[in-house]
Amino acid sequence: MxxxxxxxxxxxxxxxxxxxxxxxxxxxxxxxxxxxxxxxxxxxxxxxxxxxxxxxxxxxxxxxxxxxxxxxxxxxxxxxxxxxxxxxxxxxxxxxKPESFEYLSDILKGYKIVNEHETGRANKKNVKFSSLFSMTTAALNIVNAFRKLHSAGKTYQYLDDGGFFINADTGAILVGGCDHIVKEGTAKPLVGGMPGYMAPELVKGEACPDMKTDRYTLAASLFKLLFRGDPLEGKKVVNDVCLEKEEILRHYGKDAVFVYDPQDDSNRPVRGIHDSVMKFWETYPDYVKEIFTRAFTEGLNDPEKRVDESDWQTVLVRLRAETIRCPMCGRTNFAHFFEKADHKTYKCPNCREEIPTLEMSHRKWKTPIFKGAKLYECDVYSDSTDFLTVVGEVVENKLRSGYYGIKNCSDRKWKAKMKDGIFHDIDPGKGFPIWEGLEIDFGEVKAKM
Ligand SMILES: [Zn+2]
Incomplete structure (x- = not known):
């Protein structure tokens, strides 16, 4: 019934x-x-x-x-x-599900089928992130969903590309498939999951779903979102004409190989089939490729070595901060596609505009500072993991165009070194100019140009 x-x-x-x-x-x-x-x-x-x-x-x-x-x-x-x-x-x-949220599966395909109410005709409609920023935010939100679930002592038994709904403009997410969530330690072996999302030990039937198998699912979901392909589907897999149970067991279980495994090139992406993965592999900075490589080599068959939520968050927060939008010409791309004017200044390859950076005392990399760039709680308070709350924003001086400052949008008092060489209090809601000798005291974290 x-x-x-x-x-x-x-x-x-x-x-x-x-x-x-x-x-x-x-x-x-x-x-x-x-x-x-x-x-x-x-x-x-x-x-x-x-x-x-x-x-x-x-x-x-x-x-x-x-x-x-x-x-x-x-x-x-x-x-x-x-x-x-x-x-x-x-x-x-x-x-x-609110209308404004798309199925992850549609985002991965790049389109959805919409039925017109009046004519009943089916139309293809593009589904795309509005910016790199919204894509990275969606990835961060997916990591956070796993973090929240695990801290509630629960885990997925089963997840597929119907599991997430994403707002492609903002990167907000909603988690579906929640009837497949159980208390950690109570899941039974998985029957009929979606191979691309299942840890190899689940495909092989050697383990029950738990937080460690979830971490594989998380890595696979992030790879699909960022690279638009499957981390284990390359040459080796497409050479098998049909993927029956036995082949699935081999390619996603017993003999799974990451498409960019540095030690094993037997499963590289195939031109004409995996073009997205090949293109995006060239696009992302090394630290992103490194964490995915770790997730799908060491972490592939060893559940203890899987990348955890906080490591993903560290990398994705950096990727989001290092997505530069040139204030002059609007060119938007990852920082490594910008030229370097010197060791702490990027230069737009398109219009030559220079983009300064802030060096934060708790980070090894420098934060690009450009009109509209935001500082989040986790950027300026070392004890915070909050990647969503904006505490600072780079704004243009209302009276003098081309002059920029940082506005304190937090509820804490900061101190900033002004051109007189003295640190002044920056109360919540107030701002201070960006200049070459700028230093900021956020409390525990210090920053300088
Ligand atoms: Zn530019």
Whole structure:
């Protein structure tokens, strides 16, 4: 009993009815409907219990997750259980995905199919990040979702490219597939997961999903997002004409090889098939390639050596800070594509505009400073991991164009060295000019030009 008709009313566990008003999509073991409940629209996930391994366990896990609540408001968490039907069927209500969020799978493809309401015609619509900045922010948000989940003592059993919804303009994310989240240590071996997202030991059936297998899934998701391809799909895999169970077991389990493994070139990307991966591999700075190489060589078969959330965050925060938008001509690219005027100044290869940097006492790399650049809490307070809260912004002087300053958007007092050689207090909401002798005292972290 999986097909529910429009108009059908499903009884909820604690009273009330949700009326089916439409359909969102079909999954492997479920259909997701649109349902009207208490005057608003919800998504109703309704299981095909025949296809569930252990419906009773699924049900009790869902109830437990509902009782525990979501790790934060980025998770599209189960909210209300339905009553169980006499044949054992059940489902739950969760919030609807907002229109402004795209499926990760559509972002990876670069387009989505939209059905026009009036004509019913299907149209292809591009789905693209509006900037490098929003892409890096989405990657940071995915890392953070795993961090929140793990600190709540939970893990995924199963994740695929339907697992994330992304706002391509802002990089905000929502986590879907939350019915596959369980308490760490309680997951059973995985049946029928998506190979590209599964750790090799899961593909081989040698382990149960846990935080370490999640870290593989995290690395694979980030690789797909940044490189638009699969980290294990290269020459070796495409040479196999069909990917049946045995080949999948080999390429994603027993004999998995990273496409850019420095010690083993047997699985390099193939021109004409993996062009995105090849192009992006040339685009990212070395520190990004290094962390992915570590994730998919040492971390491939050794769960203890997987890259953890804080290491990903360190690298992605740097990548975001080192994405420069030239204030003169608007050229936007990673810092290593800009020329160097000297060891601490970038120069736009297009218009020759010079872009200064700030040297932060807790970092080995220098932060480019250009109009619109933002400083986040984790950039200026060494005890913070908050990569979203803006505490400073580079702004242009309202009275003198071409003159820039930094505005203190935080709630703490800073000190900055002005041209008189003296440190002045910079209260929240106030700013100070950028000049070649600038020094800033953020508290524990100091910065200088
Ligand atoms: Zn320029």
């Amino acid at each position: 999986i097909e529910l008709e429009t108009g059908h009313e499903v009884e909820l566990e604690y009273g009330g009815r949700a009326e089916i008003t439409g359909i969102i999509g079909k999954g492997i073991h479920d259909i997701v409907y649109i349902a009207s409940y208490n005057g608003s629209q919800w998504a109703l996930k309704w299981y095909d219990i025949e296809k569930l391994d252990d419906p009773e366990k699924m049900l009790s896990n869902l109830k437990e997750n509902i009782a525990d609540g979501a790790p934060n408001n980025k998770f599209m968490w189960p909210k209300y259980m339905t009553k169980k039907y006499s044949d054992g069927s059940f489902g739950f209500l969760m919030e609807m």
